[in-house]
Every structure is written in structure tokens, then in C-alpha cells.
Amino acid sequence: MEDRRLNALDVLRIPEYRNFITARFFYVMALRMVTTIVGWRIYEITHNPLAIGIIGLSEFLPAFGLALYAGHVIDKSDKRALLLRTTAFYLLCVAGLLALSFGPFVASLRSHWVQWLTYMIIFCTGVIRAFAGPALQAIVAQIVPKEKLANAVTVNTSAFLFASVLGHATAGFLIAHTSYLICFSVVGCYAVIAWFLLFSLSPKQIMVARETKTWDSIKEGIRFVFHTKEVLGALALDLFAVLFGGAVAMIPVYARDILKIGPIGFGWLNAADDIGSICMMIAMTLWPLRRRQGYILLYAVFGFGLCIIVFGLSKAYLISFLALLCAGMLDGISVVVRGTIVQVKTPDDMRGRVSSVNSMFINSSNELGQFESGVMARLLGVVPSVVFGGCMTILVVVTTWFKAPSLRKMEY
Template sequence: MGLLLIPAFLNVEMHFTGHQITYFIYGVIFLRELRELLSSRIVPSMIPKIVQKENLPNAVTLNQATFLISSVCGHAVGGFLIGFFGVKWTLVVIISLIFLASLFFFQLKKQYSEYKKDQINVIDSMREGISYIFRTKEILGALCLDMFAVLFGGAVAMIPVYATDILKVGAEGFGLLNAASDIGSMCIITILSVIPLRKNQGKILLGVVTGFGLCIIGFGLSHLYWLSFMFLVLSGMLDGISVVIRGTIVQLKTPDNIRGRVLSVNSIFIMSSNEMGQFESGLMAKLLGVVRSVVFGGSMTILVALIVGSTNPKLRKMQY
């Protein structure tokens, strides 16, 4: 992010053209995403080393709540800062906050893993992580639920069509619909950070994924704006519960020496299902029509939850 200060403050002196600034910004974004990819795997892997095991569910919930609230509110805060201080000084504020946050990492004590780098090569390391996921039915079931729920329940991709052609609510209505799921997730994860789930988390996970599918069906069939909005808020709340339970299961059931690899595979599940879900929504909308495609996606989400629940008793009985 600090590289953006160069064109922000030295644009005139260095005689940047518009194309050069554009390419420079793309390069910075590319580097930022690489950094984000690494940190998004490292930080969750550190949590079990920082907190005690009995506090791990609360720590995972708090981590998810902090991330979600920041991602939702960050855009709005950035807009206000640009309005008050301009782009240059907004960048200074952001970079200063990043630097301040990084100082907290230096307060952490060093932790060591039982894993030794010279014991295994990269290919075998990857194979071991994937093999562990397939051997651990609780993790495999939780990841499958997430992947297929997002793959088939990607109603968000159809929100622009609903806002303009079905609900006819315009740009403001579209903005609220687009934010509805995040609003629901933010609210429920904040609640769970104060009132955590105490038992039967496996059954709850299966239940909320099923409820998520029902909300997608309800959204697909609704022609009332307020009802569509509430279905999306509720789907976000159910998805937020799923995120917390799934993240805690992965942390609790994964040994320290392969936690990074398991979380990396988890990330692949999430990112691939997000992108493929939008493609699936567009393809099915082309084949079946918008409403039928959304209803189909919600129905498939429910079917996946029923299949996983009936074939994975370990996940169904999981509690922590």
C-alpha cells in the first residue's frame, strides 16, 4: 500500500501519464493480493497457538467478526475519509493504521511447530494436507457443505437482475439488496462473539445450511422488495453461523504441523466455489431463466445438506 504514495505525492515531479499510473496501481493491487493470500493463511494458523483450546471457539468467532465488520465498514469509512481529507491523506491514514496494527505482531511470543522443514518435500507436504482432509470426515463434510452451498446458492450474482427487472427498485434498492447478506452475517457473528454456541454444533451446521437454501428459494420466488431483503439478511445470518462453526471445526480437528496446509485447501474450496458459483448462476439463468435458476440453486443446497448429513455421522454428532 505504501507504494501508492509515490503517484499520490510525486505525480507532478515524476511526470506520470494516466496509463502509467493505471498500470502502477494494478501492480500494487497484484502485490497486495499476494500479501493477502499469505496473511489470510498465516493469521488463522496462529490463533490456536495464541489462545487456549477452551477459548478457541470464541477466538475464531471474534476473528471472523472483526474481519467481516472491517470489510463491510472499510469501504464506507474510506469514502468518508476521501471526502474530508482527499485521496492523498486518506492513503497516509490507511498506511499508518496498517503500520500500527503490525506493531502488535511483535508483541507475540515465538511459537514453534513440531514440523521440521527437512522432513518432507513440497509435493509430499501438499499430499499430506489433502490426505488428512479426506481422512477427517468432520473437516471434509464441513468443507463440502461450504463449497456446494456457495456453488449452488450464489443468488448474489442475480441481485442486479432482480433489482432492475423483477423488484424494480433502482440503484438505491440494489445497494441495500447487495449489502443485505453482509449485514446479516455481521449481526449474527457479533452476537455469537458474545453468546457462543455451546453444543450440537454439527447438527446446527447442517440445519443452517438447509435454512440457507430455503432462504435462497424464498428470495428467488419473492416479488416484494422488503421480503426479498429479509430473505437475504436471514441467509447472511445463517451463513455467518456456518462460517463460525466450520472455522472452529477446522481449527480444532487439525494438528499444528499441517494446519497451514489444511487452511490453504479450505481457502481453495471457498475461492473456487465463489467464482464457480457466479458462473453456475449465470449459466443456469441462461438455461432456466432467472427465477428458476435461483430456486434450483437453493434446492440443490438443501439436497447437499441432506446428503452430507445422512452420510457423515461424525459431522452430524460433532460438538466442541
């Protein structure tokens, strides 16, 4: 048992992987802090849940629209150099948010200008994410040997989720006790640390040496995903689960108007999902799934939908926190199974394009799900919209169970 645990964490003995995972940790901390701070601030300005949805739409549109082209660029680029450029551009966006938090400058603007300028900056971060997100996934296979790739995926995801928890919680604490200027200054410091750690990595080989027309390259990546049924099934299931189960987008509304828990409680409630995922990631690192991964994936997403319904109906902070904690644990299973399938099944020369398709299915669906939650909250009310999302997630799982038997029986 002890040997197996050591083997699961053996990937951390690779110095370059440790630098990479630390850089990604600080980068994700910055991303999550921006999400939490901007969501709270926009709702504070507007008191309109649809305004929170527009934040998600602002980031979704460029991230989704550029994803396939970004995959082509990633496969034809040195991924280290690309990550250095995208992190530098992200620092510029943080500088913009800092400017919108500077007292004399904000005093000269009306609140709606602060709102719409924030949307513009978030749109720019969506452009950056279209390239940075898939590059962060694709570069892992160039840092660790193939036999350690599955463990690297699990450790990578664990670090991502731990950074998410600290990012959300830190943002809530800073919102409560400091100014927005200090909040975004801390974000900027984290992004600078990430840049220096990425700079310490060695340049990476360009995996696609041949010249290929952009559109032909993009079609090749799409064709691979749609012809690899295990990858397509796992991505499609997660897409709809994230799309309809995006209750996290409404947490600012629950924190302020339903649970009345203030910014610190908001930060922890925002982090509950990620805390649950971290617990599951640790368990799955030490005790990996050995068989019946397809069945486990479907059961996990079904349970995720039930947890979202409980959260939507809850009026008690503890129950709401526990519901999101359990949702995160079940989502953690889904993340590990999907991520392992994508990494193991993808050839080295297509990792950028496949990671970009994965980004379209999963990462962009978070922002689209945030917009969907905002629209449904406007039409149905906040509580019915969250319950509706949980019910739709369950319906997707039931449909997948009968329509995709190959995913149900999948093992790796």
C-alpha cells in the same frame, strides 16, 4: 450469565490480538469495497451478468490453483512477515484500480480495455488471497492461548462480517455520491492502516522447522483433512452450499434491473447477508452452542437454501433484504461451527496447510459460485438461476443427511 459473557469476550484483553483484529477489520473492509465497486462498475459497462461471473472466475483460478502451495509456504514462514508482504502487494493492485479510474487515462481507453484490465488486476488479488487468507487464519493460534481459541474464532468471524457490512455499505454510498477514483482512494487508505497495524505485531515463530519436500508437505496437509472426518464433512457441506447458493453475485442485476433501488440500496442489499451473520455471531459469542452442533449445522444450511429461493423469487426490496438477512444468520451458524472444528482439530505445525485446504473449499468456492451464478444466469435467466442454486443447496443437505451420519451426530 454475566461471567459467561465476559469470558466469551476475554480474548479482547490481549493487546496483540486487538491490533490483529483491527488490522483484519480494515483489510476486509478494503476487500469488500473492491468486490462491490468492481461488480457495479463492470455491470455498468457491460450490462451482462456473465461479466460479473468472470470477475469471480478471475479471482478463483489463482486462489484455488495456488492454495496448497501457499499452505506449505505459510507453515515454513513467519506469518507476520508474510502478511506484511501480501498487504503491500494488495496496495499495488489498488493502485492499478485507481489508475483505471483516473479520467484522462480512462478516456484514452475503450471500455472493453477497462473491463479486461480490471479482470487482470482481480486475478492478481486472487494470487494475494491464496497466501493472505490462510495466513490470517493460521496466525490466530500464535496470538491467543489455546484455551481461548474457540472464542477468538467467533470474535474473529464477527469482526470479519462487521467489516464486510461496512465495506459493502460504504462502497454503495461512495458509488452514489462520489467518483470511482475516490472509492478506490478510500480502499487504499484502509489497506495502509491494515499494514501499519500488522507491522505492530511481534515476529512469529516458524512452526515447521524440519526440511520437507514441497509436494510431501502438501500431501501431508491434504491427508490430514481427508482423514479427519469432522473437518472434511463440514468443509464439503459448506463448499457446495456456497457454490450453489451464490445468489449474492447477482445482486447488481437485481438492484439495477429487477428491484430498481440504485447504488445505495445496492450497497445495503449487498450487506444484508453479512448483517444477518453479525447478529448471529454476537448471539453465539454470548451464548455458544454447547451440543448437537452437527444437527444444527445441517438445519442451518437447509434454511439458507430456502432463503436463497425466496430472494430469487422476490420482486419487493424489503422481502429481498429480509431473505438475505435470514440467509446471513443461518450462514453465520455454519461459519462458526466449521471454523471452530478446523481450529480445534488442527495441530499447530499444520495450520497453514489446513487453512489453505479450507480456503480451497470455502473461500475459492465464493468466486467459483459467482462464476456459476453468472453462467446459469446467462443460460436460464437471472431469477431461475438463483432459484436453481437454492434448490441445489437443499438437495446437498438432504444428501449429506443420509450419506454422512457422522457429521449429523458431530459435537465438540
